[in-house]
Amino acid sequence: MKNTCVEVRPQKSETAAKAVFGFAAVFSVIAVFAIIFFIFYASVPAFREIGVFNFLFGRLWAPDKEFLPVSGRFGILPMIVGSLCVTAGAVLLGGGSGVFTAMFMSKFCPAKLKGVLGHLINFLAGIPSIIYGFFGITILIPVMDRISPTGSGMGILASSVILGVMILPTVTSITKDSLDAVPREIFEGALALGASKEQAAFKTVLPAAKSGVLTALVLGTGRAVGETMAVLMVAGNSAAFPTSVFSNIRTLTINMVLEMAYASPGSLHRNALIATGAVLLVFILILNLLLGLLRRKKRERRSREKPLNIPDEGGAAPAKSYNFRETGTFTRLLKYLSAGITAAIVLVLTAIIGFILIKGLPAINFKFLFGPSGNAGASLRPAFVTTGMLILIALAVALPVGIGAAIYLSEYAKPDTRLVKTIRLFTETLAGMPSIIFGFFGVIFFCEFMKMGVSVLAGGLTLSLIILPTVIRSTEESIIAVPHALREASLALGAGKLRTIFKVVLPSAISGIVTSVILGIGRIVGESAALIYTAGAVVYTPDALTDRGASFAVMMWMFSSEGLYMSYAYGTAAVLLIFVAVLNTLIALLKNGFERGKKP
Amino acid sequence: MKNILKTVAERFAKKPPQAATAENAAENVGENVGNAAENVKEKPKMFDVDTDITVRSLDLYYGTFQALKNIDMVMPKNAVTALIGPSGCGKSTLVKSLNRMNDLIPACRITGEVIMGGRNIYDKDIDVNLLRKNAGMVFQKPNPFPMSVFDNIAYGPRTFGIRKRGDLSDIIERSLKSANLWDELKDRLHKSALSLSGGQQQRLCIARALAVEPKILLMDEPTSALDPISTGKIEELCEELKQKVTIVMVTHNMQQAARVSDKTGFFLMGDLIEYGDTAEIFAAPKHERTMSYISGRFG
Numbered sequence: 001m002k003n004t005c006v007e008v009r010p011q012k013s014e015t016a017a018k019a020v021f022g023f024a025a026v027f028s029v030i031a032v033f034a035i036i037f038f039i040f041y042a043s044v045p046a047f048r049e050i051g052v053f054n055f056l057f058g059r060l061w062a063p064d065k066e067f068l069p070v071s072g073r074f075g076i077l078p079m080i081v082g083s084l085c086v087t088a089g090a091v092l093l094g095g096g097s098g099v100f101t102a103m104f105m106s107k108f109c110p111a112k113l114k115g116v117l118g119h120l121i122n123f124l125a126g127i128p129s130i131i132y133g134f135f136g137i138t139i140l141i142p143v144m145d146r147i148s149p150t151g152s153g154m155g156i157l158a159s160s161v162i163l164g165v166m167i168l169p170t171v172t173s174i175t176k177d178s179l180d181a182v183p184r185e186i187f188e189g190a191l192a193l194g195a196s197k198e199q200a201a202f203k204t205v206l207p208a209a210k211s212g213v214l215t216a217l218v219l220g221t222g223r224a225v226g227e228t229m230a231v232l233m234v235a236g237n238s239a240a241f242p243t244s245v246f247s248n249i250r251t252l253t254i255n256m257v258l259e260m261a262y263a264s265p266g267s268l269h270r271n272a273l274i275a276t277g278a279v280l281l282v283f284i285l286i287l288n289l290l291l292g293l294l295r296r297k298k299r300e301r302r303s304r305e306k307p308l309n310i311p312d313e314g315g316a317a318p319a320k321s322y323n324f325r326e327t328g329t330f331t332r333l334l335k336y337l338s339a340g341i342t343a344a345i346v347l348v349l350t351a352i353i354g355f356i357l358i359k360g361l362p363a364i365n366f367k368f369l370f371g372p373s374g375n376a377g378a379s380l381r382p383a384f385v386t387t388g389m390l391i392l393i394a395l396a397v398a399l400p401v402g403i404g405a406a407i408y409l410s411e412y413a414k415p416d417t418r419l420v421k422t423i424r425l426f427t428e429t430l431a432g433m434p435s436i437i438f439g440f441f442g443v444i445f446f447c448e449f450m451k452m453g454v455s456v457l458a459g460g461l462t463l464s465l466i467i468l469p470t471v472i473r474s475t476e477e478s479i480i481a482v483p484h485a486l487r488e489a490s491l492a493l494g495a496g497k498l499r500t501i502f503k504v505v506l507p508s509a510i511s512g513i514v515t516s517v518i519l520g521i522g523r524i525v526g527e528s529a530a531l532i533y534t535a536g537a538v539v540y541t542p543d544a545l546t547d548r549g550a551s552f553a554v555m556m557w558m559f560s561s562e563g564l565y566m567s568y569a570y571g572t573a574a575v576l577l578i579f580v581a582v583l584n585t586l587i588a589l590l591k592n593g594f595e596r597g598k599k600p
Numbered sequence: 601m602k603n604i605l606k607t608v609a610e611r612f613a614k615k616p617p618q619a620a621t622a623e624n625a626a627e628n629v630g631e632n633v634g635n636a637a638e639n640v641k642e643k644p645k646m647f648d649v650d651t652d653i654t655v656r657s658l659d660l661y662y663g664t665f666q667a668l669k670n671i672d673m674v675m676p677k678n679a680v681t682a683l684i685g686p687s688g689c690g691k692s693t694l695v696k697s698l699n700r701m702n703d704l705i706p707a708c709r710i711t712g713e714v715i716m717g718g719r720n721i722y723d724k725d726i727d728v729n730l731l732r733k734n735a736g737m738v739f740q741k742p743n744p745f746p747m748s749v750f751d752n753i754a755y756g757p758r759t760f761g762i763r764k765r766g767d768l769s770d771i772i773e774r775s776l777k778s779a780n781l782w783d784e785l786k787d788r789l790h791k792s793a794l795s796l797s798g799g800q801q802q803r804l805c806i807a808r809a810l811a812v813e814p815k816i817l818l819m820d821e822p823t824s825a826l827d828p829i830s831t832g833k834i835e836e837l838c839e840e841l842k843q844k845v846t847i848v849m850v851t852h853n854m855q856q857a858a859r860v861s862d863k864t865g866f867f868l869m870g871d872l873i874e875y876g877d878t879a880e881i882f883a884a885p886k887h888e889r890t891m892s893y894i895s896g897r898f899g
Contacts, residue, residue, distance in 0.1 A: 185743035186746070188701065188704070189744075191732060192732055192736065192737035193733065193756040193809065194732040194733030203759070207747065208745065322767060323761075323762075324760040324761065325760060326727070326729065326761070327759060327761045
């Protein structure tokens with residue numbers, strides 16, 4: 001921040017502070033490099049032994065000979081195809097619906113409904129993936145079983161539907177924001193030419209928001225390609241090439257999470273699983289590169305149409321008259337379609353919530369929540385303790401680093417320098433990494449390299465990386481919103497920059513920090529894929545940070561995967577939903593209170 | 601260019617019965633405005649009327665604030681009518697109520713009539729989109745769509761069902777020529793419209809409005825965001841365009857009104873203070889307030 005009014009003499013503490021904040025800011029760059037390095041480093045043995053070509057294009061995955069006559073074959077082509085199929089399906093279903101929902105919310109729905117729909121979409125975004133997967137096996141799969149010609153509903157279609165619902169909130173909210181940002185004059189210009197509201201919305205506003213829509217779809221693609229737990233439950237998981245939309249498939253992520261449990265450390269099998277993670281990481285990095293290109297300043301667009309060759313006859317051409325007629329049926333249909341899709345989404349959300357609450361609430365009692373948990377009988381007590389510990393560890397790391405980074409980016413760094421751009425790019429990359437990649441990094445780095453073993457501590461540190469981008473973004477937004485005059489007032493009183501930041505800027509930005517804490521807690525409560533192999537999947541309550549412990553979502557996965565504790569699984573799902581509802585309400589209240597506070 | 605109007609009129613004459621009634625109505629307007637509205641029972645297929653605009657006891661409210669008070673005026677066919685007055689006097693509001701852009705403002709309420717071709721455009725069965733096709737609008741700030749020059753002008757024709765590439769090219773050439781922009785842009789039709797200068801953008805917006813062959817062109821301070829040279833070009837354009845369209849122009853600039861318009865209306869606080877031939881208004885205004893406003897500006 002430049003200040004021309006007051007000259008601040010740099011003191012030792014000020015210089016040191018700047019260095020500390022600067023380190024916090026480059027932390028996410030370091031984290032991304034560390035993740036890439038450790039995952040690729042750990043997969044080198046697999047690539048060397050199997051061969052890159054055989055690994056990527058091998059058609060057979062047969063790690064051991066229990067089920068197959070051959071063994072020791074590690075080809076992941078079926079998984080690559082599987083991932084591409086479900087991702088394409090999800091983007092088609094969820095991305096398409098998301099854009100239509102955003103159009104409905106931004107252009108066609110009454111103002112009152114818009115707020116309600118916004119809350120619903122946020123709620124949809126907050127539901128943990130394990131619950132979507134659970135909804136898939138309990139409701140969607142039985143339905144799909146009936147319509148499937150093979151009698152088995154698991155597979156590409158079921159996975160695409162579930163993933164579609166999961167990426168919908170991302171696509172919807174980003175698309176809606178970019179639609180809302182299109183200047184009103186563009187919309188009015190189209191109306192003034194006689195276009196109907198529907199035509200103006202679909203043919204003018206939507207194309208004008210094109211780059212935002214593309215960004216939304218790429219982010220949705222990233223989420224779909226990296227999603228693990230939900231697809232794990234509905235994909236069928238056989239490592240074969242799909243032949244129809246009802247074919248069972250296995251994605252890269254499923255391969256990673258499914259076999260990690262019994263691949264012994266140091267074995268080729270395990271290295272091959274990590275190498276699967278490396279391939280997934282490449283996909284994710286390519287998507288991030290695409291995002292970076294999209295966000296760059298739009299170059300002048302040239303239409304792909306061929307140039308016109310109109311003979312210039314100096315206006316002597318006989319004036320031909322044209323038959324103007326009213327059109328717009330198609331766009332009107334699109335409007336009804338977007339209203340229909342929005343209604344369907346509201347219906348699906350209500351179905352998920354209603355179903356889980358009806359089945360889950362009766363299972364909740366004191367013994368289920370806080371009773372003893374062990375081999376004799378399980379309760380959620382370990383989940384409460386573990387989740388509490390995880391939250392403390394993750395926040396203890398992510399809050400100071402995240403706030404420090406936000407301070408550096410908004411108070412110290414010159415805007416739009418290469419450093420700032422790099423930091424932002426890597427923070428976005430970190431935010432776009434799938435949980436399972438974090439999980440694998442946690443196993444390789446915290447559990448093994450740092451010798452923490454599978455422990456709550458390793459899990460918590462892994463989570464701190466996951467929530468770091470949220471803390472940075474949300475804190476930075478609220479710091480930027482602090483009026484410049486406040487800083488000047490403090491500096492003019494002779495306060496140093498550091499004092500100004502801690503006594504004036506941060507207190508004014510408290511709502512953003514609290515929001516980031518709540519968002520982080522929400523993410524931790526619902527996280528499963530990153531925790532199974534870092535913090536463990538046990539029914540015992542951890543006594544120390546070095547013990548294993550399972551969070552709510554991991555507990556739920558254990559309950560449902562064995563099929564023996566379905567009422568427990570429903571109960572845990574209900575508890576998770578209640579958490580999500582409470583946290584979402586808190587954020588909404590905070591935002592409302594903050595906005596009211598800003599008004600005079 | 602006059603040929604277009606003729607051919608269009610002929611074609612509509614061949615299309616009984618709705619088009620014919622519209623045509624009759626349009627003819628009747630001149631002498632028999634009072635009964636015209638009753639003559640037309642059926643909704644015309646296309647709202648194409650080449651007539652005067654008659655505003656009758658128009659009141660307009662934004663919530664409880666009355667922005668226009670009992671306005672009565674006839675804006676003659678194939679002429680430029682300028683609306684002048686200080687900021688907030690209601691002149692922009694009036695021009696926006698001629699193509700019902702005020703419909704977009706939720707708290708806006710209108711009583712009275714605006715009659716085009718024997719039809720009150722605020723009647724329930726009026727198709728607003730067709731009305732706006734017939735009464736094109738140019739806004740204060742140029743608002744090209746973020747598309748190529750070609751797609752900008754093709755937008756209106758495409759909206760009204762013209763898809764053939766040859767037809768579109770023809771319309772685009774004709775519209776750009778009408779807006780005196782063809783020579784500047786004929787080699788840049790596929791460049792983004794946002795890459796044009798402000799003056800070019802505004803003339804592009806005029807060309808875009810002309811592409812759907814409107815009979816009325818509403819201009820809301822079309823030159824207020826432009827440099828003097830671009831302003832001059834647009835003023836020249838108005839002179840040419842009034843041969844085929846009826847122009848209503850809001851302006852802040854006295855000289856502009858004096859140079860360009862045939863009729864001038866002076867507004868103050870929502871009232872139409874004085875309305876008449878431009879030459880008379882500027883030479884010998886009847887009202888003291890008109891006088892002081894005009895001379896104040898010249899002064």
